[in-house]
Amino acid sequence: MNISRQVNLQPFNSLGIEVYADYFSQINNLQDLAAARCFCQQHGLPWLLIGGGSNLVLTDDFAGLVMLMAWQGRQLVTCAELHFPTQSAPHIGYWQVAAGENWDDFVAFSIEQQYFGLQNLSLIPGTVGAAPIQNIGAYGADIAQVLQEVQVYDFANDQVFYLTAADCQLAYRDSVFKRRTDWIVTQVTFALSCVPQVNVGYGDIAKHLQQVIKQAPDTASPQQVREAVIAIRQSKLPNPDDIPNVGSFFKNPIVTATQYRQLLQEWPQLVAYPQADGAYKLAAGWLIDQLGWKGHRANAVGVHENQALVLIREPHGTAGGKEIMQLAEAIKANVQQVFAVDLQVEPRVVGAQGKI
Numbered sequence: 001m002n003i004s005r006q007v008n009l010q011p012f013n014s015l016g017i018e019v020y021a022d023y024f025s026q027i028n029n030l031q032d033l034a035a036a037r038c039f040c041q042q043h044g045l046p047w048l049l050i051g052g053g054s055n056l057v058l059t060d061d062f063a064g065l066v067m068l069m070a071w072q073g074r075q076l077v078t079c080a081e082l083h084f085p086t087q088s089a090p091h092i093g094y095w096q097v098a099a100g101e102n103w104d105d106f107v108a109f110s111i112e113q114q115y116f117g118l119q120n121l122s123l124i125p126g127t128v129g130a131a132p133i134q135n136i137g138a139y140g141a142d143i144a145q146v147l148q149e150v151q152v153y154d155f156a157n158d159q160v161f162y163l164t165a166a167d168c169q170l171a172y173r174d175s176v177f178k179r180r181t182d183w184i185v186t187q188v189t190f191a192l193s194c195v196p197q198v199n200v201g202y203g204d205i206a207k208h209l210q211q212v213i214k215q216a217p218d219t220a221s222p223q224q225v226r227e228a229v230i231a232i233r234q235s236k237l238p239n240p241d242d243i244p245n246v247g248s249f250f251k252n253p254i255v256t257a258t259q260y261r262q263l264l265q266e267w268p269q270l271v272a273y274p275q276a277d278g279a280y281k282l283a284a285g286w287l288i289d290q291l292g293w294k295g296h297r298a299n300a301v302g303v304h305e306n307q308a309l310v311l312i313r314e315p316h317g318t319a320g321g322k323e324i325m326q327l328a329e330a331i332k333a334n335v336q337q338v339f340a341v342d343l344q345v346e347p348r349v350v351g352a353q354g355k356i
């Protein structure tokens with residue numbers, strides 16, 4: 001394992017923030033992880049694992065070792081080869097994928113190979129290993145629907161172990177990995193279907209299939225759904241290569257039915273989605289939009305002009321993570337003051353010593 005010194009992390013985070021890591025290495029296998037662990041222990045250093053850097057806000061130079069997850073590999077295995085063997089299901093294929101694989105490359109590959117289930121999650125930036133961390137989701141799907149098992153390296157104890165999907169405690173933008181930050185996902189196994197069933201009931205997918213791709217939604221192929229999702233995402237979300245961002249900056253807050261009804265009296269246009277347990281998930285973007293933040297700019301950071309949930313950094317500006325977080329705090333405070341709703345930041349915020 002090679003360790004470099006004083007490495008600029010700008011190319012490794014989608015906000016393009018220029019901060020430096022005291023030490024930096026690439027992780028290509030288990031030996032690299034074990035060596036990185038020894039290095040951190042010997043020198044008493046904090047560590048940070050980065051995948052695609054698309055869900056990170058770096059507020060300072062990092063006074064430790066940054067590890068870039070670059071481990072590659074994909075293989076189709078039988079149900080008997082799983083760590084937790086399961087009953088044979090002829091229409092299911094189990095794909096074991098290394099954590100450093102690019103997420104969307106794997107989505108494209110799986111569809112080419114005629115294994116389906118990931119098409120609605122097309123074009124989400126980042127790595128396969130990061131997908132379980134916040135149970136990535138979009139267009140009516142999330143990886144909880146296809147996750148079979150996960151291989152984990154415990155950085156605190158130098159141990160490899162496996163988790164079932166249930167062990168991962170996947171929930172809305174949440175998982176056990178948000179609480180066990182010493183656990184590094186090294187491989188994810190997906191149970192994908194050979195039957196080309198599609199889910200076109202969310203957002204504009206059906207409309208796009210009909211009007212642009214000229215395909216009846218109920219007979220659309222997974223590849224056509226992927227194309228629709230990509231086109232819709234590209235029309236709505238800023239590309240971080242042009243406008244640095246981390247996608248949605250806040251989670252959609254969940255409130256009780258009582259709180260929802262109170263808000264509805266004052267705000268009849270409130271956008272909310274009923275949950276199975278009787279609670280309501282509010283559209284955070286709608287709350288922020290009502291307060292006039294869309295298009296806001298100050299200190300070389302701002303709120304995207306079409307997406308109130310997306311905070312941006314001006315591409316050639318000097319703003320860093322601190323300016324982004326000041327803006328996020330101002331928005332949070334404003335939403336709290338007006339709606340009495342607590343917004344939670346979605347990306348991981350990291351300072352000189354680690355997670356803040």
Ligand SMILES: Cc1cc2nc3c(=O)[nH]c(=O)nc-3n(C[C@H](O)[C@H](O)[C@H](O)COP(=O)(O)OP(=O)(O)OC[C@H]3O[C@@H](n4cnc5c(N)ncnc54)[C@H](O)[C@@H]3O)c2cc1C
Pocket residue numbers: 014048049050051052053054055056069099124125126127128129130131133134135136137138177183184185186237238239240245246247248348
């Ligand atoms: C334009 C844009 C659109 C987006 N759209 C969506 C969307 O539709 N749905 C959605 O859910 N998300 C979305 N995101 C957020 C982001 O793409 C996902 O959260 C993605 O999974 C992050 O992957 P990453 O490899 O970039 O993680 P990073 O940003 O590198 O890391 C994020 C956190 O996960 C940890 N981590 C990374 N890899 C591992 C690992 N192998 N083991 C343990 N911990 C790890 C890191 O330490 C860090 O704390 C979007 C982001 C952008 C920029």
